[in-house]
Amino acid sequence: MASGPLLKVEGVGKAYFNNRVLKNVNFTLEKGQILGLVGENGAGKSTLMNILFGMTVIKETGGYEGDIFVDGEKVAFNTPFDALRAGIGMVHQEFSLIPGFSVAENIVLNREPTKYNFLVEAFGDRLKTLERDTMTERGKKAIDKLNVALEPDSLISELPVGYKQFTEIAREIDKENTRLLVLDEPTAVLTESEADTLLTSMRRLANMGISIIFISHRLQEILDVCDKIVILRDGEVVHETSPSGTDIMPIASHMVGRDVASAFAREDDPERQMGAPLLSVEHLWVDMPGETVRDVSFDVKEGEIFGIGGLAGQGKLGIPNGIMGMFPSGGSVTFEGKSVGLNEPTNALSVGMSAVYEDRRGVGLLLEEPISWNIIFTALQMQGRFLKPLLGGLVKIRDEEAISSCARDYIKSLEIKCVSERQRVQELSGGNQQKVCLAKAFETKPKLLFVAEPTRGIDVGAKKVVLDTLKLYNKKHGMTIVMVSSELEELRSVCDRIAIVDSGRIAGILTAESPSTEFGLLMLGAVKQEEKVSV
Incomplete structure (x- = not known):
């Protein structure tokens, strides 16, 4: 093996047509080292990793400038298979799992152990039999390295989002030749305890000699687990440091190019x-x-920003999904004094409720359609807007000018980084996709809006834009908002009251100004029923 760094990135740049996203990027990564790569959404992190992992979109759009060296050897991967053969694994921000397969089947996918049977003689190796016991054993071994309670036989479609993420990571761990692992926002969907488990596993893998590039917007995690930190802004490396030589606020300031110390300070009106x-x-x-x-059971007042928090798997995400008719549900829901039927999404939409769901790619977006079409789609389908009459009203067609104008307004107000309103949503970064989801919900002009994990996987600058926008629509447009989030401090920065969900029930409802220790006790189930506080 060659001496020197495992990975060397030298003068790498990339432009998509007239949009330059990377400029002269340089850094190195040693064997067994964890490098934290941070930057705002749109800073170039994903493009850089796409280059490293040989994603075909790079070659299809003209390639890139600069050089990449692995173990001192210059490489230029044309496909992800080239990168995999070189020992580079990647867990992408969005899942690439097969819902109908089990956890173990997804972990060993395309590397399944097989055994001989008599049909092979007639039909060839493709009819070899899967060694189910070995598959389960390999899946369990990979899961055990992560130290999570995940059954190899569980179906992916039945798992909460956090456990799908662990399955993705376990799949990379199962690969015997992995020597460089890229983790793109792996903790974005995890609770604090799950994230701690993952960080411990990362350090264990690093001690085994596996190098890791860790992309995260949770800056404290970067400080806790990484050996070095590289900060990107507008496609350039603006700072390189070590955890011992910096803190959260300096990192955030380098990311956004301005002071962010007061970004999430509570401002009561x-x-x-x-x-x-x-x-x-x-x-x-x-x-x-x-x-x-x-x-x-709970009430939300007109004009209120009501928060719902709690640990993953306790039921907080189930509340908006049930009310909006996305999953089987029962009980009583009353809106403006009138009963709302459950188990049918159009019921909630028709009375003036809307939602931004936690699974933005699976539920919230039409990935292959342009930004403009995504923003107006629900308003057009449910409310008949953005249509203009022809032939005296006998037929109606889409009002393309109005659609484009609406999209441009949201692109400006939400600071969506894109080429134009005609750009396909699947080409946007995760944070900008989230902003498109918000724009789509706002355009239905709901009286009440559910927003689930609105800042999941987006950077500190984009988080402020999203949270400020929610407060703006609440104040200026009178929109009542129910915000569901795993980030307690974000809830406290914008909400009036916060309900904590534990074991599928409301453990208590506190004002946002309540001490954090009281919220912590509710989350941990440490408050007895008769002691729970409600306002």
Whole structure:
């Protein structure tokens, strides 16, 4: 093996047509080292990793400038298979799992152990029999390295988002020749305890000699686990440091090019007024795999920003999904004094409720369609807007000018980084896709908006834009908002009250100004039923 760094990136640049996304990027990564790669959404992180992993979009759009060396040897991967053969594995920000397969089947996919049977003589190796026991054993071995409670036989379609992420990572661990592992936002969908488990596993892998590039917007995790930190801004390396030589605020300031110390400070507005209960939920149960709701009751006041928090798997995500008719549910939901039927999405939409779901790619977006079409789609389908009459009203066609104008307004107000409103959503970074989801929900002009994990997987600058936009729509447009999030401090920065969900039930409802220790006790189930606080 050659001496020197395992990975050397030298003068790498990339432009998509007239849009330059990388400029003269340089850094090195030693064997067994964990490198934290941070930057705002659109800073170039994903493009850089696509180059390293040989994603075909790079070659199809003209290639890249500069050189990449692995163990001192210059490489230029044309496909991900080239990178895999060289020992480079990658866990992408969005899942690439087969829902109908089990955890073990996904972990060993395309590397399944097989055994001989008599049909091989007649039909060839493709009719070899799968060694199911070995597959399960390999899956369990990879899972054990992550130290998570995940059954190899569980179906992917029945798992909550966090456990799907662990399955993705376990698949890379199962590969025997992996020597460089790229983790793109692996903790974005994990709770703090799950993230801690993953960080411990990363350090164990590094001690085994595996190098890791860790991309995360959770800057404390970067400081806790990484050996060095590379910060990208506008496609350039603006700073390289070590955890011992920096802190969260300096990193964030380098990322966005401005001071962010007060970005999430709570700003109470004495002029805000809240009315009578707009939404009343009584004894709601929801059968959502991994997020079961057993018995939930609460009221949301008109004009309020109501928060729902709690650990993953306790049921907080099941609440909006059940009310909006996405999963089987029961109980009573009343909106503006009128009963809302469950188990049918159009019921909630028709009375003025809308939602931004946690699975933006699976539920929220039409990935192959342009930004403009994504933003107006629900408004057009449910409300008949963005149509203009022809032939005296006998037929209606899409009003393309109005659609484009609407999209441009949201691109400006939400700071969506894109080439134009005609760019396909699948080409956007995760944070910008999230902003498109928000724009789509805002354009339906709902009276009440559910937003689930609105800042998942986006950087500190984009988080502020998203949270400020939610506050703006609440204040200026009178929109009542129910925000579901794993980030307690974000809930406390924007919400009036926060309900904590534990074991499928409301453990308590506190004002945002309540001490963090009280929220922590509710999350851990340490408060007895008669001691739970409600306002």
